[in-house]
Amino acid sequence: MAAELHAAIFMAKQERHKNLFLNYKNLNNFPVELLRDEGMQFLERLFMKRNSLTSLPDNLAQKLPNLIELYLHSNNIAIIPQAIGDLVKLQSLDLSDNALQIICPEIGQLRSLRHLRLANNQLKFLPQELGDLRELETLDVSMNLLRTLPERLHRCLSLQCLTADRNMLQCLPRQLCLLPDLNELSMAANCLTSLPLDMGRSMELQFVFVDNNTHLKALPSYLYNKVIGCSGCGLAGQVSDVKQLCLTLGDVTVPLPSEVKAVGSETDSVLPLEELACRVLHAAHNWTDVKFLTPFLLPKSLLEVVRCPLGHCHRCSQPMFTIVFTKLFPLRETALAGVHKRTTVSFVAYCCSSQCLRTFDLQG
Structure with missing residues (x-):
């Protein structure tokens, strides 16, 4: 395996490859061949998925200065060095399925970053500096231990898709409603009890997924006729018959x-x-x-x-x-069937007062 790795890197250097694939190489450490001498000044895309890396070198930006895509999915990386902020040309960074507990504030220096994936780690909070990523289009922080999201995320003016499924979120910053290009917001399987009342006011936001938030009983009216995923909504009980005030x-x-x-x-x-x-x-x-x-x-x-x-x-x-209040209809049974390609069941929200819901429930 070592000889094969050495040969692959040697050929990439000799032929000045822009892409280098080192997936499934059983790597425990970052290959020193990539960091020797002048490094690989011409490399733009580095794929190192499904290895056993535990850290990244501090001189990564110095030896790979033109890197625009870095894929480190499914390793054991626990710490991102502060020097990550020196990868000024980086546009895509995938650190999903690692052992991250903290994201350093220097990540906010990646001003060219467009796609950031941090799913399935052990993150309890995110740095406010994420809001400095003005070019960010995709952010995936699902399957972590997050209780809140940074309020400064609303500064990511290019953000189109925000995914934070399967965390411990109890509420969302109202500032998220200010994102002008946000098209898809996914917060399934959290602890949400409510959503900001002006969520969905932007015409750009079309897909909102809040499946399996069992304490979420109602949705902002701006989400009416949007494509949403929800459960645990619209439950209504009986109101006692007392004198009207x-x-x-x-x-x-x-x-x-x-x-x-x-x-x-x-x-x-x-x-x-x-x-x-x-x-x-x-x-x-x-x-x-x-x-x-x-x-x-x-x-x-x-x-x-x-x-x-x-x-x-x-x-x-x-x-x-x-x-x-929502009345749940599977997406496949509505005119919006096929609009979105998610495999989970989605629903369309319809408005009803609690009294109207009770009438509907009684009539079947």
Whole structure:
């Protein structure tokens, strides 16, 4: 094996190969032949998958200065040297299936990086410096131990696909909604309880996968008619039959929806107060008379939301403002079948209030 490795590297040097394949070579250490003398100044792509490497050399950028793709999938690498930031031409870096516990901040110096894959490691957090990767298009951090994502990820203005499946995420930074080119967001099998209310507001975001987040009961209404994957959503319980309450504001008396008297639990879905307030105000007033809103002191952002619903429920016709409950339909049974090539079952979200869901459930 050693002779074969030496011959492959020798030929690559002699013929000035731009690509070098060293997959499945049982390597325990980085080959010294690649780092001798002037190194391999002309090498652009290095494939070292399925070996037993535990570290990378500090002088990697010095000896391989023109490297644009580095594939280290399925090794035992525990530490990335700070010198990784010197690979200024690097566009693709694959460190999936290793033993990484920490990503050094210097990774943010890879300003040409377009694809970064860190799946199936032991990462508990990611450096904020990832937000400095302005050219990054793909980020895969699935199958780690992450509880949060860096807020500065919203600075990755070229990011198109973000995958963080099978972590321990409980929430997502609202700043992710600012990503202008994000097309696919996958957060399946986490601990999410909610999503940012403006998630999906961008027209570019078309695919949102949140399968197997068992505590996720509702979705932002901006995801209506997007392609999503979900489970554990839209569960509704019975609301006790009690006297209806009313809200009195000056000379105006507005009956409160029955849901406001329900207590949220695993089996009892309650609309957020913001959504209830929007529906009540929208239904009670003529929005051509803006002066009426003066006593409420509504901020401009909320005024715009209340005045123009994002959609209406396809069953009860109630306006939707901030949140929708989901009714699960396998993707193969909808008009969107075949749009996405994921092998997991995906669903389309439809809006319903909790009362509408109960009616639907009772009627089958």
